[in-house]
Every structure is written in C-alpha cells, then in structure tokens.
Amino acid sequence: MADQSGQAVEVIRAAALQGVAHGFLGCRGGVSKGVVTGLQMGLNAGDDDADVQENRRCALAAACPGTRLVTVKQVHSPLAVIADAPWEEDARPEADAIVTATPGLALAIVTADCAPVLFADREAGVIGAAHAGWRGAHGGVLEETVAKMEQLGATRARIAAAIGPCIAQQSYEVGEDFRAQFDPADAAFFAPGKPGKWQFDLEAYVARRLAALGLGKVEKLGLDTCSAPDRFYSHRRSVLAGEPTYGRQFSLIAL
Numbered sequence: 074m075a076d077q078s079g080q081a082v083e084v085i086r087a088a089a090l091q092g093v094a095h096g097f098l099g100c101r102g103g104v105s106k107g108v109v110t111g112l113q114m115g116l117n118a119g120d121d122d123a124d125v126q127e128n129r130r131c132a133l134a135a136a137c138p139g140t141r142l143v144t145v146k147q148v149h150s151p152l153a154v155i156a157d158a159p160w161e162e163d164a165r166p167e168a169d170a171i172v173t174a175t176p177g178l179a180l181a182i183v184t185a186d187c188a189p190v191l192f193a194d195r196e197a198g199v200i201g202a203a204h205a206g207w208r209g210a211h212g213g214v215l216e217e218t219v220a221k222m223e224q225l226g227a228t229r230a231r232i233a234a235a236i237g238p239c240i241a242q243q244s245y246e247v248g249e250d251f252r253a254q255f256d257p258a259d260a261a262f263f264a265p266g267k268p269g270k271w272q273f274d275l276e277a278y279v280a281r282r283l284a285a286l287g288l289g290k291v292e293k294l295g296l297d298t299c300s301a302p303d304r305f306y307s308h309r310r311s312v313l314a315g316e317p318t319y320g321r322q323f324s325l326i327a328l
Contacts, residue, residue, distance in 0.1 A: 082112060082135040083304070087235030089292035093193045093200065094179075095326040096136030097237035097294065099305040103128045108316050113306070114183055115321030116162075129323070133179055137327035140179035145171055147183060147204045151212035153221045156180070170203035170218040174225040179327040185308040186298050188239035188279045189324035192218060194227035200326050205236075205279050211254070215282050233290040234283050237324045238305050241297035242274035245309070298322075 082102030086095060103112030105124045112128050113120050133142060143156045145168040153170035156178060160166065171180045172192075180202040182189045187206035193199070203209070203218045219229060242264060252263055252271050262278045263271040276293050283291045298305040306320030 082131050084136050085237070085294065085296070087191070087237075087292050087294060089233040089235045089290045090191060090193050090326070092195060093326060094137045094140070094328070095191050095193075095235075096132075096324070097189060097191075097235075097296075098132055098136065098323045098325070099238065099301075100320060100322060101304060102131060102135075104131075105320070108311075108318055109306070109320035111306075111320065112322065113320040114181075114323045115185075118320055119318040120320075132181075132323050132325065136323075136325045137179040140177050140327045142181055143171055143173070143178050144181045144183070145169070149204075149206050149208040151209060151214045151217050153201070153203070153214065153217040155221055155225065169205075169209045169214050170201060170221070172199065172201040172218060172221040172225060173328070174199045176328040179325050182324045183321045184237075184239065184298075184324065185306045185319055185321045186240040188275055189237040190215065190218075190234055190279065190283070191237065191324060191326045192222060192232055192234045193326065194222065194231045195233075196231050197226045197228065198328055199225045199227040200328055202324060202326050207251075207273070207275060207278070210275070210279050210282060215279065216286060219286050219288070229287045230289050232288045233292070234288055235292040235294065236276055236279055236283075237294055238296035238298050238322070239276055239279075240299045240307065240309060241276065241295075242272045244297055244299035245273045245275060246270050247273045
C-alpha cells in the first residue's frame with residue numbers, strides 16, 4: 074500500500090491477532106514534511122492538518138480498509154470507553170483505551186514511545202485498543218480495557234493481546250524518583266544504568282500486567298521506537314535531539 078507520494082505505508086501485524094483487521098504503523102509513507110516527515114498522525118504536532126488527515130486516510134486504507142476511524146483524547150489515564158460510532162473531533166471523550174463490538178469501526182491509538190496494545194476476542198466479536206504509557210499501565214488502563222470488553226461479552230481466556238512498537242529498555246533511562254513510584258515486586262523491570270539511573274522495561278511491564286489478567290495470548294513485538302528513526306517516531310529521541318516537536322504513529326484494529 075502506498076500513499077499519494079508513492080512511498081510504501083508499512084503495516085506491522087501481530088500473529089496473535091491473525092484474522093482480525095489491525096496494524097501497527099510507523100513513520101514510513103505519508104505526506105507530512107519537516108521534522109515530522111512521513112506518516113504523522115498527531116493533530117497537535119505542529120503539522121499541517123490536511124496532511125494529517127491524508128495520512129490517516131492512508132493508514133485506514135492500508136490497515137483496516139472500509140472502516141470509520143474512532144479516536145479519543147489521550148491523557149495518560151486508566152480510563153477506557155465503549156464506542157458504537159465515531160465521535161466528532163471536538164466531542165471525543167478523554168480516555169486512553171477504546172473497546173467496541175460494532176463492525177466497521179477502526180479503533181486508533183496514537184503513540185510516540187508509549188506502548189500501544191491491541192486486543193481481540195474473535196469468538197465474541199469484541200476488540201480493544203489501549204495507550205499504555207507507564208502512567209496508564211501503572212494506573213490500570215489495561216485492566217480497565219479488559220473489563221470494558223467483558224461488558225460487551227468478551228471472555229478473558231479468549232482475548233489475545235499484542236504489544237506494538239514502544240520504547241525499549243535500553244533506550245528508556247529513568248531516575249530514582251520514577252523507580253520509587255513502583256512496588257518492590259516490580260524490581261525486575263529496572264536494570265542498573267548510570268549512577269542514580271535505571272533502565273525501565275516498559276514492554277515487559279505491560280506484558281506482565283496483561284498476563285496477570287489471564288488472557289488467552291499475549292504477544293510482544295519487541296520493536297524499539299527510540300532507536301529506529303527510519304521506522305518510528307519517538308518523543309524521547311526528539312527531545313534528546315532538541316527538536317521543536319515530534320511525530321505520532323497509529324495503531325489500529327477493526328472488526
């Protein structure tokens with residue numbers, strides 16, 4: 074699949090979600106220019122809104138053709154909402170996860186280092202998408218997503234979840250104040266780094282919380298956003314480079 078510029082739109086798919094329309098996207102393809110060149114999805118990234126809308130059209134066509142886009146105002150919360158139709162742009166609820174049992178809706182999560190998690194209970198016809206940064210994951214957004222899916226008829230043992238591209242442990246340096254917010258039982262997710270610093274394994278932390286929910290399958294894609302500038306946008310990489318803004322990428326799933 075290519076956009077109007079002729080560049081290929083990369084769609085990364087998870088084996089755990091085989092048979093369900095979905096895709097984890099990065100920066101390849103798209104029409105955005107400048108610092109956010111490529112398939113940039115954020116409406117607050119200093120990008121041209123018309124370019125963002127074209128990128129979103131290309132993303133839907135590549136990953137979930139024939140569907141309508143559903144997004145939320147992500148606020149690093151544990152909140153999940155049920156959608157049965159798209160919201161108007163200015164009426165989107167504040168939440169960090171979306172679930173649905175309505176065919177034809179493409180649930181979209183925007184990330185730029187945080188972990189996107191896509192969920193599906195194929196038998197029940199229920200899907201979900203969660204934005205799991207450390208705050209959301211620590212606060213319970215994954216658990217809330219599964220609870221909302223259960224409200225729509227999903228069963229935990231049938232739910233498959235896939236963790237998409239996110240910042241990897243070797244790229245995620247944190248301080249003592251960050252580590253102090255976690256329980257002693259979470260020590261395994263922190264590797265010693267520079268003096269007074271730690272390397273946090275967000276993907277493994279998210280996977281552990283998902284496994285604790287008793288899901289049928291949990292897949293880690295193991296893709297680092299921060300160390301792959303030719304493939305993904307990264308907030309941390311942009312900050313370290315002193316760039317004025319950063320791009321965001323989509324993760325999509327649809328029935």
